[in-house]
Amino acid sequence: MIRMPASTAENLRTFVAQNIRSHWNGSKDGLIGVEIRARSISIAQLRRDGENRSLRAHWEIPLSPPRTESPAEFLSQAMEDFRQHWAPLKQMFGGNRVAVTLPHESIPFRILSVPTGSFADMQTEVQQELTQEPELGSNFAFAAWPIHHGTEGSTEMAAVAVPTSSAHEIVHSLLECGLECHQLDALPSALARLVATAQAHDSAFTSATPSAILHLGWNSSHLYCYQNERIGFGRALSRCGLRQVYQTIENQWQLNEQETDLLLTEFGFTKTASNPQSDNYLQRILEPNLNRLHDEILRTLKYVERQYPTQRPHVLWACGEGSKTLGLTEPLNQRLQIPVQKLPAYCPLGPDNFASSAVAQSLSAIEWEPE
Numbered sequence: 312m313i314r315m316p317a318s319t320a321e322n323l324r325t326f327v328a329q330n331i332r333s334h335w336n337g338s339k340d341g342l343i344g345v346e347i348r349a350r351s352i353s354i355a356q357l358r359r360d361g362e363n364r365s366l367r368a369h370w371e372i373p374l375s376p377p378r379t380e381s382p383a384e385f386l387s388q389a390m391e392d393f394r395q396h397w398a399p400l401k402q403m404f405g406g407n408r409v410a411v412t413l414p415h416e417s418i419p420f421r422i423l424s425v426p427t428g429s430f431a432d433m434q435t436e437v438q439q440e441l442t443q444e445p446e447l448g449s450n451f452a453f454a455a456w457p458i459h460h461g462t463e464g465s466t467e468m469a470a471v472a473v474p475t476s477s478a479h480e481i482v483h484s485l486l487e488c489g490l491e492c493h494q495l496d497a498l499p500s501a502l503a504r505l506v507a508t509a510q511a512h513d514s515a516f517t518s519a520t521p522s523a524i525l526h527l528g529w530n531s532s533h534l535y536c537y538q539n540e541r542i543g544f545g546r547a548l549s550r551c552g553l554r555q556v557y558q559t560i561e562n563q564w565q566l567n568e569q570e571t572d573l574l575l576t577e578f579g580f581t582k583t584a585s586n587p588q589s590d591n592y593l594q595r596i597l598e599p600n601l602n603r604l605h606d607e608i609l610r611t612l613k614y615v616e617r618q619y620p621t622q623r624p625h626v627l628w629a630c631g632e633g634s635k636t637l638g639l640t641e642p643l644n645q646r647l648q649i650p651v652q653k654l655p656a657y658c659p660l661g662p663d664n665f666a667s668s669a670v671a672q673s674l675s676a677i678e679w680e681p682e
Contacts, residue, residue: 340367340405342493344674346501347389347413348632349529350374355671356404359679368403369668372396382417382446386477390484397488409485410494410674415531418473418497420545422458427466433457441472450475454497458543459619469542471497494677499535499542502526504673505654506628507540516626523615523624524654525608527633529553532604534611536622543622544615548607553633556600563596579637594642605646612649630654630669 341357352372357364374392377385412418425436437455441447453472460466473495482492502524510516521538531552535545560571580594594601608627616623627649629640634653643651654669 339679341675341679342408342410342677343404343406343490344671344676345393345409345411346670346674347386347411347417348374349414349416350632352389352393353668353671354400354404355668355675357672357675358405364676366668366672367405369671370400370403371668372400383474383477383480386413386417386480390480394484394487397490401489407490408493408678409490410496410677411481411485411492412496412498412501412670412674413473413477415498415526415528415533415547417477418471420497420499420533420535420542421470421472422544423455423468423470424461424465425468427460427464430457433466433468437468437470441470444472446474447472448474448476452478452495454500456541458541469499469545471499473497494674496674496677498526498670499545501670501673502535502630502654503537503540503542504676505630505669506537508673508676509628509655520626521622521624523612523627523649525627525629525631525634525651527551527553527629527631529632532607532631532633534608536615536619536624537628538622544619546611548604548611551600551604551607553631556597556633559597559600560593575636577637579639580642581638601642601646605643608643608647612647624649627651628654 339359341359344353344355344357346353351374353369354372355369356367358367372392374389378388379385421441423437423440425433425440427433428436434455438453441451441453442449451472451474453470455468455470457466458469478495481495485492506522506524507518510518510520510522516522518540519538521536524533524535524537524542526533526535529552532548533545534548536543556575557568557571560566560574561568566574574593578593612624627643627647629643629651630653633639640651640653
């Protein structure tokens with residue numbers, strides 16, 4: 312969870328207390344999970360009955376085309392779209408407490424090397440490093456954790472940070488909708504919870520089993536190492552965002568974005584019924600994209616094996632918008648030396664559609680309403 316400076320957190324709590332009174336509905340609903348993505352906002356809420364979880368509601372709000380590439384402008388526009396769409400949707404969801412996560416562009420993942428010391432001292436070192444980044448400004452919230460202890464008195468720390476102004480933007484926009492921002496989370500943390508749940512329900516894994524998360528996003532894709540319920544090493548995969556895939560298809564067949572969505576989710580990389588042994592035509596069209604993705608994944612895994620041998624993954628979990636592509640794991644399994652599986656959500660919406668709400672469901676399960 313993102314940590315805010317004490318004064319900022321107190322101001323936000325006071326603002327919430329003065330403007331809205333939390334009304335728990337007495338059910339076993341989770342939080343309202345809100346994942347802000349590059350093209351849409353995914354909203355999901357789980358309901359718990361004992362150990363069983365079901366999907367109470369799920370919706371996706373399409374975002375307006377971005378006016379600029381500024382992360383601050385993007386967030387402002389995204390929250391404006393949320394406010395405009397929320398009124399007719401609120402009857403689908405219970406309670407008013409929300410957990411939110413932002414795309415990588417809004418909360419980038421960093422790895423910083425700091426002198427080894429107490430956790431508090433290393434946190435201070437990370438904070439000082441982050442103050443040098445102009446896009447964060449002088450006021451920001453951050454979270455940091457160690458991922459590797461070096462042999463020369465240094466420790467590598469993973470860090471995520473968000474400007475306080477962005478946190479205010481989210482809190483105030485949700486308040487206008489009658490909602491309380493209970494938690495602002497970084498995407499890697501939400502992904503870690505998803506993997507923890509997936510591996511806890513699979514006898515082939517334990518929490519100590521190292522794995523990797525392939526998040527296929529619109530603007531960029533990322534690969535993270537995971538072990539013991541925590542994200543380790545991670546990096547962006549160069550030119551492997553879903554946008555490049557769409558551009559390839561649109562240039563080949565002159566399809567618009569919605570038609571490309573249907574092509575990938577309804578047909579994807581599956582074999583044809585008339586000739587199941589033949590190569591999929593779409594796969595041939597996207598061969599350069601698949602080659603680039605494969606090369607970037609393999610390069611990252613080899614680096615992890617050299618630099619972080621204890622984090623060498625046993626399985627690769629695929630998630631994100633790109634994982635909705637039908638049959639995606641087949642060409643990746645053929646090319647990589649570790650098994651590739653789609654990261655399941657708590658409550659699958661269908662064989663290949665659960666990826667659209669997996670992160671939002673993870674946010675919903677952070678906490679449950681009292682019985």
